[in-house]
Amino acid sequence: MDVRFSPPLFMQRYQFVIEFVKKFAPRKVMDVGCADCSLLSKLKFHRHCVELLAGVDIDCAAIRQRMHALAPLTCDYLQPASRPLTIELYQGSVTEREPCTRGFDLVTCIELIEHLEPWEVERFSDVVFGYMAPRAVIVSTPNAEFNTLLPGLTGFRHKDHKFEWSRAEFNTWALGICWRYGYTVDFTGVGEAQDSSVGFCSQIGVFQRHPELNVPVNNTPVEATVYRLLYKVVYPSLQDNNIFHRTLVSEVIYRAECLRRAWEEEEEEEEGVAGQTVYRCGRSVHVPLLRVWACPRVQALCADLHHLQEVLLGDSRVQLDANGGAVVLPGDEQEGEEEEEEDCGREEFAMRPAKCNIEEDWDAEIG
Numbered sequence: 144m145d146v147r148f149s150p151p152l153f154m155q156r157y158q159f160v161i162e163f164v165k166k167f168a169p170r171k172v173m174d175v176g177c178a179d180c181s182l183l184s185k186l187k188f189h190r191h192c193v194e195l196l197a198g199v200d201i202d203c204a205a206i207r208q209r210m211h212a213l214a215p216l217t218c219d220y221l222q223p224a225s226r227p228l229t230i231e232l233y234q235g236s237v238t239e240r241e242p243c244t245r246g247f248d249l250v251t252c253i254e255l256i257e258h259l260e261p262w263e264v265e266r267f268s269d270v271v272f273g274y275m276a277p278r279a280v281i282v283s284t285p286n287a288e289f290n291t292l293l294p295g296l297t298g299f300r301h302k303d304h305k306f307e308w309s310r311a312e313f314n315t316w317a318l319g320i321c322w323r324y325g326y327t328v329d330f331t332g333v334g335e336a337q338d339s340s341v342g343f344c345s346q347i348g349v350f351q352r353h354p355e356l357n358v359p360v361n362n363t364p365v366e367a368t369v370y371r372l373l374y375k376v377v378y379p380s381l382q383d384n385n386i387f388h389r390t391l392v393s394e395v396i397y398r399a400e401c402l403r404r405a406w407e408e409e410e411e412e413e414e415g416v417a418g419q420t421v422y423r424c425g426r427s428v429h430v431p432l433l434r435v436w437a438c439p440r441v442q443a444l445c446a447d448l449h450h451l452q453e454v455l456l457g458d459s460r461v462q463l464d465a466n467g468g469a470v471v472l473p474g475d476e477q478e479g480e481e482e483e484e485e486d487c488g489r490e491e492f493a494m495r496p497a498k499c500n501i502e503e504d505w506d507a508e509i510g
Contacts, residue, residue, distance in 0.1 A: 169248030
């Protein structure tokens with residue numbers, strides 16, 4: 144029997160996590176066993192809720208392979224999001240306690256535990272559910288019962304797998320976790336076959352910490368940091384006052400420039416739009432502030448017109464007239480100098496090209 148999944152199985156696992164994030168809106172998410180950061184590279188676009196993304200893997204080379212793909216794009220600097228986002232990548236083992244792993248809302252363990260030795264699974268359980276104690280944990284692992292449908296498969300799906308659980312074995316382990324650490328679990332999976340009696344190709348347990356149950360507190364002293372930080376990047380956001388002011392002024396200048404160009408095309412030197420005056424003075428142009436305020440993007444950034452005036456008064460690129468009613472756009476020479484400075488600044492944020500080669504376990508072996 145030839146078994147192929149559309150979309151591919153690894154994409155279905157990632158999409159399952161993404162749908163969970165959309166529904167429950169966790170602020171802090173950690174992916175243990177993140178490998179080449181493929182899941183994190185998808186979660187970074189869900190900034191409506193996520194403010195911290197962290198990845199942990201024992202394989203330093205796997206993380207370095209694509210970690211720079213997590214860097215902000217040019218558009219993230221041109222139009223910063225309203226919410227902050229920090230991404231951190233660590234080299235470390237999920238069987239070790241690390242202070243920085245505590246306080247997360249969601250921890251994902253996608254196709255990880257089968258790579259651990261059986262004796263390490265107990266330590267993994269204690270670290271993730273007992274020490275880290277996140278609000279929710281998503282664990283996916285191969286379903287051994289599905290292996291009978293995979294053509295030409297003998298043994299485990301991947302040479303590095305130490306075991307593969309049946310549904311009963313996975314359920315037993317998961318229910319033991321719930322009893323010991325105060326969680327509830329829902330069982331599901333991805334990768335369905337026509338023969339539903341064997342279950343999903345990848346079985347998934349969604350654990351959620353029960354708020355009414357007492358979670359055991361481990362008072363064992365914790366040593367200093369044991370993980371090694373490999374990469375950290377902070378995305379620009381409007382919650383940073385410097386970025387907010389720079390973004391707002393840039394929008395004002397852009398809006399004023401649009402009005403100036405419209406004025407030049409119409410060859411009107413004294414007549415304005417809708418009865419207002421737009422006129423040239425030397426190498427600058429005066430534009431009524433109300434015309435700039437009419438821009439939806441400017442209104443989205445500022446609470447009111449008075450707030451807009453306060454921000455503009457503190458920036459040298461834009462000036463107000465004596466009545467505070469007109470924006471003065473810098474001259475062409477000044478604009479040219481500023482554009483050169485901005486271009487130099489953008490070069491610092493240029494992303495290093497990254498390889499995009501995702502190697503999945505059984506998916507890669509049979510195509």
